[in-house]
Amino acid sequence: MAYMTLKDIDVRYDKKKQVLKGLDLEVKEGELVSLLGPSGCGKTTTLRVVAGFIEPESGVFSLDGEDLTKVPVHKRNFGIVFQSYALFPHLSVYDNVAFGLKMRKLDKGQIEQKVKNILEICGLSEFEKRFPQQMSGGQRQRVALARALVIEPKLLLLDEPLSNLDAKLRINMRMEIKRIQKKLGITTLFVTHDQEECFSISDKVAVMNQGVIEQFDTPENIYQRPKTEFVARFIGFENFLSLKKEGNVYKTEAGAVFTVETVKDGDFVAGTIRPEDIRIAGEKEDHNVLSGTVGVRTFLGKSYQYEVLTAEGKFLVSRPAEEVYEEGSTIRLYLPESKLILVNK
Amino acid sequence: MKKRSAFVMIIPGLVILAVCLFLPLLRVLIPSLHTGEYPLSAYVTFFQDEYYRKIFVRTVKVACLTTGFCMVLGVPTAYFISRCSKKWRGILLSVSIFPMMTNSVIRSFAWINILGSNGLINRLLITAGIVEKPLKLLYTDFAIIIGSVYLFLPLMIVTVAGVMENIGDDMMEAALSLGADRIRAFMKVIFPMSLPGIIVGGILVFTGTLTAYTTPQLLGGNKNMVLSTFIYQRAMTVGDWDGAAVISLIMIVVTLAVIKGFNSLAARLDKRGGDHA
Ligand SMILES: Nc1ncnc2c1ncn2[C@@H]1O[C@H](COP(=O)(O)OP(=O)(O)O)[C@@H](O)[C@H]1O
Ligand SMILES: [Mg+2]
Numbered sequence: 086m087a088y089m090t091l092k093d094i095d096v097r098y099d100k101k102k103q104v105l106k107g108l109d110l111e112v113k114e115g116e117l118v119s120l121l122g123p124s125g126c127g128k129t130t131t132l133r134v135v136a137g138f139i140e141p142e143s144g145v146f147s148l149d150g151e152d153l154t155k156v157p158v159h160k161r162n163f164g165i166v167f168q169s170y171a172l173f174p175h176l177s178v179y180d181n182v183a184f185g186l187k188m189r190k191l192d193k194g195q196i197e198q199k200v201k202n203i204l205e206i207c208g209l210s211e212f213e214k215r216f217p218q219q220m221s222g223g224q225r226q227r228v229a230l231a232r233a234l235v236i237e238p239k240l241l242l243l244d245e246p247l248s249n250l251d252a253k254l255r256i257n258m259r260m261e262i263k264r265i266q267k268k269l270g271i272t273t274l275f276v277t278h279d280q281e282e283c284f285s286i287s288d289k290v291a292v293m294n295q296g297v298i299e300q301f302d303t304p305e306n307i308y309q310r311p312k313t314e315f316v317a318r319f320i321g322f323e324n325f326l327s328l329k330k331e332g333n334v335y336k337t338e339a340g341a342v343f344t345v346e347t348v349k350d351g352d353f354v355a356g357t358i359r360p361e362d363i364r365i366a367g368e369k370e371d372h373n374v375l376s377g378t379v380g381v382r383t384f385l386g387k388s389y390q391y392e393v394l395t396a397e398g399k400f401l402v403s404r405p406a407e408e409v410y411e412e413g414s415t416i417r418l419y420l421p422e423s424k425l426i427l428v429n430k
Numbered sequence: 431m432k433k434r435s436a437f438v439m440i441i442p443g444l445v446i447l448a449v450c451l452f453l454p455l456l457r458v459l460i461p462s463l464h465t466g467e468y469p470l471s472a473y474v475t476f477f478q479d480e481y482y483r484k485i486f487v488r489t490v491k492v493a494c495l496t497t498g499f500c501m502v503l504g505v506p507t508a509y510f511i512s513r514c515s516k517k518w519r520g521i522l523l524s525v526s527i528f529p530m531m532t533n534s535v536i537r538s539f540a541w542i543n544i545l546g547s548n549g550l551i552n553r554l555l556i557t558a559g560i561v562e563k564p565l566k567l568l569y570t571d572f573a574i575i576i577g578s579v580y581l582f583l584p585l586m587i588v589t590v591a592g593v594m595e596n597i598g599d600d601m602m603e604a605a606l607s608l609g610a611d612r613i614r615a616f617m618k619v620i621f622p623m624s625l626p627g628i629i630v631g632g633i634l635v636f637t638g639t640l641t642a643y644t645t646p647q648l649l650g651g652n653k654n655m656v657l658s659t660f661i662y663q664r665a666m667t668v669g670d671w672d673g674a675a676v677i678s679l680i681m682i683v684v685t686l687a688v689i690k691g692f693n694s695l696a697a698r699l700d701k702r703g704g705d706h707a
Contacts, residue, residue, distance in 0.1 A: 138603060158606040159615075165607040171600035175622045175700060184618070185608035236608060 087111035088272055089135075089240060094144035096130055096296075104130050105141070106296040112289075117266055117273040119283040122293035123319065128276040131293070132242050135274060137161050148239060159188075164233030164271075166243040170225045172217040178204070178228050179213040185236035199235055206265060207231040223254045230262065234269065241266065241273040247282060259286050280320050284308065292316045313429045314355050322357045326375070326397040328427070329353055334372075335427075339396045342372040343420065349427040356425050360390060360403035366419035373425065375400070376417045379410045393418060459682075462675035472676045489656040490684065492571055492646070493639040496578040500635045503579070504586030505628060509620060511587065512594035523591065527584045534581065538648035541577050542568060545649070569651035577645040582638050586631040593627025594620070622699065629696045636692075637685050657681050 089112040096105040104127050112118045120128040133139045135146060137158035146154045153161060173181050179200060186196045204210050207227045217225055226246060233241060246262070247255045263286050266273050277283045283290055284304040291301045292315075300312045311317035314325065328335035328343060330352045335343045343356060366374045377395035385403070391410060393400045395418070402418060410416055465472045476482050511522045529537060544550045547564040555561045567573060597620060605615035621628075646656045655663065657677050665674035 136603075136607060157611075158603070159609050159611050161607075162609065163607060165604065167600050167604060169598065169600050171598070171604035173601065173604070173619055173623075175619075184605070184610075188609035188614065232604075232608070 086113070088114035088116075088149055089274075090145070090147050091131070091135070092145045092147075094131075094134055094146070095142040096127075096134060096139060097142060104296055105134070108144070108297060110291055110298060110301065112272060112274070114272055115270045116288045117263070117275060117286060118289045118291060119275045119277055119287040120291050120293055121277060121280060121283045121319070124278055126293045127296045128278075128293055129244055132244050132274060132276050135240065136163055136165055136242055162236065162238055163240045163242055164236060164238035166226075166229045166233050166241070166246045168245045168248060170217075170229040170249075172225055172228055172232070174217055176216075177213065178209060178215050178217070178220070181217065181228055182213075182232045182235050184232065189236070203231045203235040206268070207234075208261075222250050223258060226250065226258055227261075230265065234265070234271070238271065241271050243273065244276045245278070246275075247277075248279075255282070262286065292319060294319075310426060311357075311428055314357070317355075317357045317426070317428050322359065322426075324358050324360065324363070324400045326356050327353070327430075328356050337375075337397055341375060341396075343425065344372055344422045345425055345427055346422055347427075349429070351429060353430060354427045355430050356420070356427055358420050358425050360401040361388075362421065362424035363400070363402045364419040364421065365404070365408075366417035370417075370419050373420045373422055374417050375420065376415060379412050379414050379416060382410070382412060458671075458675045459679050462672055462679060465672050472672065473680070476676055476680070485655050485657060485660050486680070488571060488654065489640065489658075492574050492578065492656060493636050495575050496582060496639040497632050497636045499575070499579045500583050500586040501628060501632060504583055504631065505590055505621070505624070508587045508590035508624075508627075509594055509616065511591045512597070513599075519591075519595070523588060526587045529580055530584045534642075534644040535648070537581065538577055538645055541573065541580070541649055545573050545576070568649065569654060571650070571654060573649040574646045574654065574656070577649040578639045578642060581642065581645055582635040585634050585638065589631035589634065590624055590627040593624050597623050625696055625700055629692050633689055633692055636688050640681060640685060 089110075091108055091110040094105050094108040095103065097103045108127075108131060110118075110131075120131055122128055130139065134141050137153070137156065140155065144154070145152055173184065176184065182200045182203060183196050186199060191199070200213075201210070204213055207230055209224070209227050209231060212220065212224060212228075217228065220228070226249075229246070243262070247258055250258060259282055262275075275283075275286060284307075287304055289301065290304050290307050291298045292307065293299065294315045300307060300316045302310075307316065308320060311320060311322065317325075326337060328337060330348065333344075333348065335345065335354070335356070337343070345356070375395045375397060377393040377400065380392035380394050380399070382392075383390045384406070386406070388403050388405055389409065391402045391404065393402050393416065400418060404410070462472055463469060466475065477486075507526070511519055511526070514522060542549070545567040546552070547566070547568070549568070551567060552561075552564040556564065601619050601623065602612075602615055605619045606612070610618060641658055643658045643662065646654070647659045647662075650656065650659070652663075657680065661674045661677045661681075664670045664677065
């Protein structure tokens with residue numbers, strides 16, 4: 086059963102461009118769901134609708150069966166971690182974290198106990214007297230997380246929380262966020278444009294494109310079975326060929342025949358395949374074959390990567406380092422039906 | 431090396447200040463310390479005189495109330511302006527400094543027209559049947575305060591808006607997300623973060639009001655004198671230059687004390703950068 090639901094959300098800024106177009110999303114209790122998509126696709130806007138900073142033009146946001154679309158931000162009880170962290174510079178770490186509890190008028194003893202507990206969980210116990218500007222990026226990040234979590238929020242919202250950290254710290258912090266999120270069992274929305282970060286941290290991923298969610302699935306399914314060409318390209322597929330359905334098989338414009346494991350709705354689709362799944366065709370293979378000319382060869386250590394120019398465009402092919410094909414030679418590529426993925430265009 | 435060349439560069443400024451400001455000032459003020467039977471006796475006499483004391487208290491009261499009203503009115507206005515788009519911010523700031531661009535005599539006459547016994551407010555009150563006889567609004571402390579607030583509010587708004595512009599929207603949003611309503615978020619986050627600007631604005635308004643001459647002269651009249659109008663009267667009407675010097679030094683001391691007071695208040699309220707061991 087869904088815990089958090091966004092239903093048919095429309096948002097436009099300044100009555101002009103529509104930024105979210107009938108967006109739907111359902112999140113189960115305790116799940117960590119990522120919104121993944123290129124810059125400007127509406128991830129932050131979606132998060133701000135959930136947070137209550139933006140009231141959608143139409144549509145409903147509900148949590149635990151309760152319609153919260155018109156409830157003001159300060160009554161929602163959601164923890165938000167901002168991209169900028171938004172720590173209060175005039176307050177110490179302790180007072181930053183205690184802020185939400187003071188607003189809830191808890192007594193001093195309770196506040197102290199809760200703040201110390203969350204600082205401990207976030208590994209900040211020794212910093213409680215420091216001020217934000219005396220801390221490193223990673224430490225500030227933890228303070229922002231602790232401040233959002235200490236109010237025991239019904240939802241945790243994070244907008245590209247790791248984008249200001251260097252690469253190594255980013256990997257540490259995302260494990261840390263995952264650990265704390267699982268420990269507290271808190272339902273979480275996580276915005277990112279980094280697919281590796283997203284796959285490593287999420288229970289489920291919503292891939293967004295121009296204000297709609299193109300695919301909502303587990304990281305594994307998105308990686309192995311992207312549904313649309315946009316999703317496939319966004320997660321790193323580069324080889325595409327246009328196919329037209331004819332009975333149970335597909336044909337390219339030039340007439341090459343391709344078989345697949347499961348046919349897809351629609352007559353015109355695209356086929357895609359990862360470079361390492363392409364093989365060199367033997368004598369007997371007469372379908373799922375593309376012939377082409379070897380272009381630029383790049384040595385990658387364990388393997389060579391070739392650009393192969395075919396009638397369907399450029400294909401990247403990765404072959405073991407023991408096999409070498411010279412530039413300019415003609416080869417036949419075999420795209421096994423078990424690896425060829427069909428996506429909607 | 432760097433420090434020395436920087437020092438060389440401030441020499442011309444220092445010389446001008448010394449020759450044109452400090453020397454004449456000292457020449458006026460130092461003798462005032464020795465006039466009378468014993469050192470500082472002129473000052474003791476000043477505070478023993480009830481009439482003088484009344485002027486002193488009125489001056490400080492007017493300056494304090496003006497500063498207070500400018501803060502209460504100016505800080506929320508400044509926040510509103512700082513949240514507007516860049517274009518609107520420019521427009522609103524120009525509108526708010528408009529009073530500063532008119533001559534202070536004309537500005538005061540406008541207030542005389544509004545506050546006078548035959549003025550706008552009294553005519554409205556009488557027409558509406560709220561009062562029978564015109565109220566005495568002009569030539570009161572109240573009139574001086576209104577005129578000074580009108581005069582110095584822009585200074586407060588511009589100073590505070592300048593500081594608030596640098597506070598991101600995310601501060602307010604973070605406070606809201608933590609359960610504060612807008613007013614509490616403003617009081618607990620935006621206000622303390624803008625304190626440096628509010629303090630500077632407060633000092634400017636306070637010293638401005640304390641030293642203003644035209645406004646209290648025209649709106650307070652001769653019965654409601656403040657120190658600045660009193661100095662003029664002593665020196666120009668009575669020819670008592672020693673008395674004028676005494677009042678001047680008192681004003682300087684009050685100004686310095688208030689600046690010091692504001693700054694230590696700021697230090698108390700803002701513990702950042704202190705000792706965190
Ligand atoms: N305050 C705003 N006013 C007008 N347009 C905006 C505003 N915020 C975002 N947009 C536009 O809405 C679109 C989506 O923005 P956003 O949700 O921030 O994308 P993302 O977080 O995925 O990068 C972008 O085209 C952006 O230019
Ligand atoms: Mg964004």
